[in-house]
Amino acid sequence: MPKEIDRDEVRRLLDRGAQLVEVLPSPEYEEDHLPGALHLPLRHVEERAADLLDRSRQIVVYCWDAA
Amino acid sequence: MSPRAAWRLESLGFGDVYDYVAGKLDWMAAGLPTEGTNAQRPRAADVARTDAPTCGLKERLGDVRDRVQAQGWDSVVVVNQQRVVFGLLRARELEKDPALLIEQAMRPGPSTFRPFVSIQEMAHFMVEHKLENAPITTSDGRLVGLLLKQDVVSGPAEVS
Numbered sequence: 001m002p003k004e005i006d007r008d009e010v011r012r013l014l015d016r017g018a019q020l021v022e023v024l025p026s027p028e029y030e031e032d033h034l035p036g037a038l039h040l041p042l043r044h045v046e047e048r049a050a051d052l053l054d055r056s057r058q059i060v061v062y063c064w065d066a067a
Numbered sequence: 068m069s070p071r072a073a074w075r076l077e078s079l080g081f082g083d084v085y086d087y088v089a090g091k092l093d094w095m096a097a098g099l100p101t102e103g104t105n106a107q108r109p110r111a112a113d114v115a116r117t118d119a120p121t122c123g124l125k126e127r128l129g130d131v132r133d134r135v136q137a138q139g140w141d142s143v144v145v146v147n148q149q150r151v152v153f154g155l156l157r158a159r160e161l162e163k164d165p166a167l168l169i170e171q172a173m174r175p176g177p178s179t180f181r182p183f184v185s186i187q188e189m190a191h192f193m194v195e196h197k198l199e200n201a202p203i204t205t206s207d208g209r210l211v212g213l214l215l216k217q218d219v220v221s222g223p224a225e226v227s
Contacts, residue, residue: 001077002070002073002074002076002077002084002085002086003084003085003086004085004086004088005085005086005087005088006087006089007087007089007093007094007097007099009085010085010087010094013085018085021072022091023068023069023072024068024091029103030103030104031103031104031105032091032095032101032102032103032104032105032106032183033091033101033102033103034091034094034099034101034102035100035101035102036102037102040072042068042071042072042075045072045075045076045079046075046079049076049079049081050079053076053081055080055081055082057083058083058084058085059076059081059083059084059085060085060086060087061069061072061073061076061084061085061086061087062069062086062087062088062090062091062094063068063069063072063090063091064068064090064091064092065089065090065091065092065093066088066089066090
Protein backbone atom coordinates (compact mmCIF):
# COMPACT_ATOMS: atom_id res chain seq x y z
CA MET A 1 0.00 0.00 0.00
CA PRO A 2 1.53 3.38 -0.97
CA LYS A 3 2.34 5.54 2.03
CA GLU A 4 1.13 9.12 2.16
CA ILE A 5 3.89 11.51 3.20
CA ASP A 6 4.36 15.22 3.80
CA ARG A 7 6.98 17.68 2.58
CA ASP A 8 9.46 16.98 5.39
CA GLU A 9 9.34 13.27 4.69
CA VAL A 10 9.84 13.92 0.98
CA ARG A 11 13.06 15.75 1.77
CA ARG A 12 14.25 13.00 4.08
CA LEU A 13 13.62 10.36 1.44
CA LEU A 14 15.37 12.40 -1.23
CA ASP A 15 18.38 12.77 1.03
CA ARG A 16 18.45 8.98 1.21
CA GLY A 17 18.38 8.61 -2.57
CA ALA A 18 14.71 8.20 -3.38
CA GLN A 19 13.46 8.81 -6.92
CA LEU A 20 11.05 11.71 -7.29
CA VAL A 21 8.39 11.37 -9.98
CA GLU A 22 5.91 13.92 -11.27
CA VAL A 23 2.85 12.31 -12.85
CA LEU A 24 1.24 15.42 -14.35
CA PRO A 25 1.04 15.96 -18.13
CA SER A 26 3.91 17.53 -20.07
CA PRO A 27 3.04 21.24 -20.03
CA GLU A 28 2.77 21.34 -16.27
CA TYR A 29 5.99 19.41 -15.77
CA GLU A 30 7.87 21.59 -18.22
CA GLU A 31 6.75 24.79 -16.52
CA ASP A 32 7.55 23.75 -12.97
CA HIS A 33 8.71 20.57 -11.32
CA LEU A 34 10.49 19.74 -8.12
CA PRO A 35 14.28 19.71 -8.46
CA GLY A 36 15.49 16.49 -10.00
CA ALA A 37 12.01 15.07 -10.55
CA LEU A 38 11.54 12.52 -13.31
CA HIS A 39 8.52 12.83 -15.59
CA LEU A 40 6.12 9.94 -15.80
CA PRO A 41 2.62 11.07 -16.76
CA LEU A 42 -0.12 8.93 -15.26
CA ARG A 43 -1.32 7.71 -18.62
CA HIS A 44 2.17 6.42 -19.47
CA VAL A 45 2.94 4.61 -16.22
CA GLU A 46 2.39 1.12 -17.65
CA GLU A 47 4.56 1.58 -20.71
CA ARG A 48 7.41 3.67 -19.29
CA ALA A 49 7.81 2.86 -15.60
CA ALA A 50 10.01 -0.19 -16.08
CA ASP A 51 12.52 1.75 -18.19
CA LEU A 52 12.47 4.96 -16.21
CA LEU A 53 12.50 3.79 -12.61
CA ASP A 54 14.96 1.85 -10.51
CA ARG A 55 13.15 -0.89 -8.62
CA SER A 56 15.82 -1.00 -5.94
CA ARG A 57 15.18 2.58 -4.82
CA GLN A 58 12.27 4.23 -3.08
CA ILE A 59 9.84 6.14 -5.28
CA VAL A 60 8.02 9.35 -4.34
CA VAL A 61 5.20 10.36 -6.68
CA TYR A 62 3.38 13.67 -6.69
CA CYS A 63 0.98 15.74 -8.77
CA TRP A 64 -0.36 19.24 -8.20
CA ASP A 65 -2.20 18.79 -4.90
CA ALA A 66 -4.46 16.44 -3.02
CA ALA A 67 -7.58 17.29 -5.04
CA MET B 68 -3.74 11.72 -9.74
CA SER B 69 -0.73 10.79 -7.63
CA PRO B 70 -2.65 8.17 -5.57
CA ARG B 71 -3.60 6.38 -8.79
CA ALA B 72 -0.03 6.52 -10.01
CA ALA B 73 1.30 5.23 -6.70
CA TRP B 74 -1.13 2.32 -6.63
CA ARG B 75 -0.43 1.49 -10.27
CA LEU B 76 3.30 1.43 -9.64
CA GLU B 77 2.77 -0.97 -6.76
CA SER B 78 0.65 -3.18 -8.98
CA LEU B 79 3.52 -3.23 -11.45
CA GLY B 80 5.83 -4.58 -8.80
CA PHE B 81 7.49 -1.43 -7.48
CA GLY B 82 7.68 -2.16 -3.82
CA ASP B 83 8.51 1.02 -1.97
CA VAL B 84 6.21 3.75 -3.24
CA TYR B 85 5.31 6.98 -1.42
CA ASP B 86 2.69 9.56 -2.30
CA TYR B 87 3.44 13.21 -1.59
CA VAL B 88 -0.25 14.04 -1.46
CA ALA B 89 0.03 17.79 -0.95
CA GLY B 90 2.15 17.87 -4.09
CA LYS B 91 3.71 20.63 -6.11
CA LEU B 92 1.34 23.28 -4.78
CA ASP B 93 2.50 22.61 -1.23
CA TRP B 94 6.16 22.63 -2.27
CA MET B 95 5.89 25.92 -4.12
CA ALA B 96 3.73 27.54 -1.46
CA ALA B 97 6.54 26.87 0.99
CA GLY B 98 8.82 28.94 -1.23
CA LEU B 99 11.00 26.00 -2.19
CA PRO B 100 12.82 26.00 -5.53
CA THR B 101 11.60 24.36 -8.69
CA GLU B 102 13.03 23.60 -12.10
CA GLY B 103 11.40 24.31 -15.46
CA THR B 104 10.57 27.16 -17.78
CA ASN B 105 8.81 29.15 -15.08
CA ALA B 106 11.68 28.85 -12.64
CA GLN B 107 13.57 31.70 -14.34
CA ARG B 108 10.64 34.09 -14.15
CA PRO B 109 10.58 36.36 -11.10
CA ARG B 110 8.03 35.46 -8.48
CA ALA B 111 6.56 37.26 -5.51
CA ALA B 112 9.09 35.77 -3.11
CA ASP B 113 11.99 37.03 -5.24
CA VAL B 114 10.85 40.62 -4.99
CA ALA B 115 9.14 40.79 -1.57
CA ARG B 116 10.97 42.92 0.99
CA THR B 117 12.13 40.55 3.67
CA ASP B 118 13.23 43.48 5.83
CA ALA B 119 9.68 44.84 6.13
CA PRO B 120 8.88 45.77 9.74
CA THR B 121 6.75 43.54 11.93
CA CYS B 122 5.07 44.00 15.28
CA GLY B 123 3.03 42.06 17.83
CA LEU B 124 -0.62 42.28 18.78
CA LYS B 125 -0.02 43.73 22.23
CA GLU B 126 2.31 46.57 21.30
CA ARG B 127 1.16 50.18 21.47
CA LEU B 128 0.41 51.80 18.16
CA GLY B 129 2.42 54.91 19.01
CA ASP B 130 5.55 52.88 19.76
CA VAL B 131 5.19 50.85 16.59
CA ARG B 132 4.53 53.91 14.45
CA ASP B 133 7.65 55.64 15.74
CA ARG B 134 9.77 52.58 15.08
CA VAL B 135 8.33 51.93 11.62
CA GLN B 136 8.61 55.51 10.44
CA ALA B 137 12.16 55.76 11.74
CA GLN B 138 12.97 52.82 9.46
CA GLY B 139 11.44 54.65 6.51
CA TRP B 140 8.31 52.52 6.21
CA ASP B 141 4.63 53.39 6.19
CA SER B 142 3.32 49.85 6.73
CA VAL B 143 3.91 47.09 9.24
CA VAL B 144 2.87 43.45 9.34
CA VAL B 145 1.40 42.05 12.54
CA VAL B 146 2.77 38.59 13.33
CA ASN B 147 3.14 36.21 16.24
CA GLN B 148 6.41 34.65 17.37
CA GLN B 149 6.15 32.07 14.59
CA ARG B 150 5.77 34.91 12.06
CA VAL B 151 2.21 33.89 11.27
CA VAL B 152 0.42 36.92 9.86
CA PHE B 153 -2.49 38.28 11.92
CA GLY B 154 -2.92 41.73 10.46
CA LEU B 155 -1.53 44.68 8.61
CA LEU B 156 -1.26 48.38 9.30
CA ARG B 157 -0.85 50.74 6.41
CA ALA B 158 -0.49 54.54 6.65
CA ARG B 159 -4.14 55.03 7.48
CA GLU B 160 -4.05 52.67 10.47
CA LEU B 161 -0.75 54.05 11.70
CA GLU B 162 -2.40 57.45 12.08
CA LYS B 163 -4.95 56.19 14.61
CA ASP B 164 -4.81 56.92 18.36
CA PRO B 165 -1.26 56.07 19.49
CA ALA B 166 -2.59 54.64 22.76
CA LEU B 167 -4.41 51.83 20.96
CA LEU B 168 -3.06 48.31 21.02
CA ILE B 169 -2.01 47.01 17.64
CA GLU B 170 -4.80 44.43 17.70
CA GLN B 171 -7.30 47.28 18.05
CA ALA B 172 -5.86 49.31 15.21
CA MET B 173 -4.83 46.76 12.61
CA ARG B 174 -6.64 45.46 9.56
CA PRO B 175 -7.25 41.87 10.66
CA GLY B 176 -6.88 38.95 8.26
CA PRO B 177 -5.36 40.72 5.28
CA SER B 178 -5.25 38.94 1.96
CA THR B 179 -1.96 37.13 1.56
CA PHE B 180 -0.29 35.68 -1.50
CA ARG B 181 1.91 32.65 -2.07
CA PRO B 182 5.61 32.96 -2.89
CA PHE B 183 5.34 31.33 -6.31
CA VAL B 184 2.89 33.80 -7.84
CA SER B 185 4.53 35.62 -10.75
CA ILE B 186 5.22 39.29 -10.31
CA GLN B 187 3.22 39.96 -13.47
CA GLU B 188 0.16 38.45 -11.81
CA MET B 189 0.85 40.35 -8.63
CA ALA B 190 1.27 43.62 -10.49
CA HIS B 191 -2.02 43.14 -12.27
CA PHE B 192 -3.83 42.27 -9.05
CA MET B 193 -2.31 45.09 -7.02
CA VAL B 194 -3.14 47.72 -9.62
CA GLU B 195 -6.65 46.40 -10.07
CA HIS B 196 -7.32 46.32 -6.33
CA LYS B 197 -5.35 49.47 -5.53
CA LEU B 198 -3.01 47.69 -3.14
CA GLU B 199 0.19 49.51 -2.26
CA ASN B 200 1.62 46.40 -0.66
CA ALA B 201 0.72 42.78 0.03
CA PRO B 202 2.07 40.21 2.50
CA ILE B 203 3.64 37.13 0.95
CA THR B 204 3.24 34.06 3.12
CA THR B 205 3.86 30.35 3.00
CA SER B 206 0.88 28.00 2.93
CA ASP B 207 0.96 27.79 6.73
CA GLY B 208 0.62 31.56 7.02
CA ARG B 209 4.20 32.52 7.87
CA LEU B 210 5.46 35.81 6.55
CA VAL B 211 8.01 35.64 3.74
CA GLY B 212 8.05 39.37 3.07
CA LEU B 213 6.03 42.38 2.06
CA LEU B 214 5.58 42.95 -1.65
CA LEU B 215 5.47 46.61 -2.68
CA LYS B 216 3.51 47.71 -5.72
CA GLN B 217 6.34 49.98 -6.75
CA ASP B 218 8.61 46.93 -6.99
CA VAL B 219 6.35 44.93 -9.27
CA VAL B 220 4.79 47.63 -11.40
CA SER B 221 7.97 49.45 -12.30
CA GLY B 222 10.70 47.16 -11.09
CA PRO B 223 10.81 43.79 -12.90
CA ALA B 224 13.84 44.85 -14.89
CA GLU B 225 15.64 45.58 -11.65
CA VAL B 226 15.15 42.08 -10.25
CA SER B 227 18.42 40.21 -10.06
